[in-house]
Amino acid sequence: MTLHVVYSYSCPQCEAHYIPYMADVVCPRCGAAATETFDYIPKAARSVRFNLESYGTYIPPAWWVGSLGDHILHVMFPVFENFRLQTSTTDFSEFALMSFSAMNWGDQQYLRDHVIRIAGLVYDEMQRQPKRDPE
Numbered sequence: 001m002t003l004h005v006v007y008s009y010s011c012p013q014c015e016a017h018y019i020p021y022m023a024d025v026v027c028p029r030c031g032a033a034a035t036e037t038f039d040y041i042p043k044a045a046r047s048v049r050f051n052l053e054s055y056g057t058y059i060p061p062a063w064w065v066g067s068l069g070d071h072i073l074h075v076m077f078p079v080f081e082n083f084r085l086q087t088s089t090t091d092f093s094e095f096a097l098m099s100f101s102a103m104n105w106g107d108q109q110y111l112r113d114h115v116i117r118i119a120g121l122v123y124d125e126m127q128r129q130p131k132r133d134p135e
């Protein structure tokens with residue numbers, strides 16, 4: 001099994017899809033304030049760590065994308081896995097910036113910096129969350 005984070009939100013002004021993961025997060029495309037917040041970071045961190053603890057890799061064997069929350073996890077999993085497997089840098093922020101900048105975001109270019117920030121926060125949160133006891 002895997003841990004999904006089912007959440008979608010679109011900007012009331014420009015309809016861009018993004019995640020208002022904190023109170024001060026504004027639309028990454030038009031800058032409008034969000035009308036709600038969703039505590040995405042700790043949930044995403046649990047989902048990412050769950051994969052490693054269950055499968056020995058951050059990339060789950062199967063992943064169904066049913067929401068924006070799941071979509072962002074889907075693009076983050078390989079970045080966390082590649083970071084884990086490489087030895088050239090210990091700076092996750094730098095690694096995430098390079099990895100996400102190399103991706104083709106198509107008409108969702110505005111999501112790139114948004115996802116880079118989310119990935120950095122998820123990484124920090126993963127370091128904070130206690131390790132799950134082996135079952």
Ligand SMILES: [Zn+2]
Pocket residue numbers: 011012013014015016027028029030031032
């Ligand atoms: Zn907007």
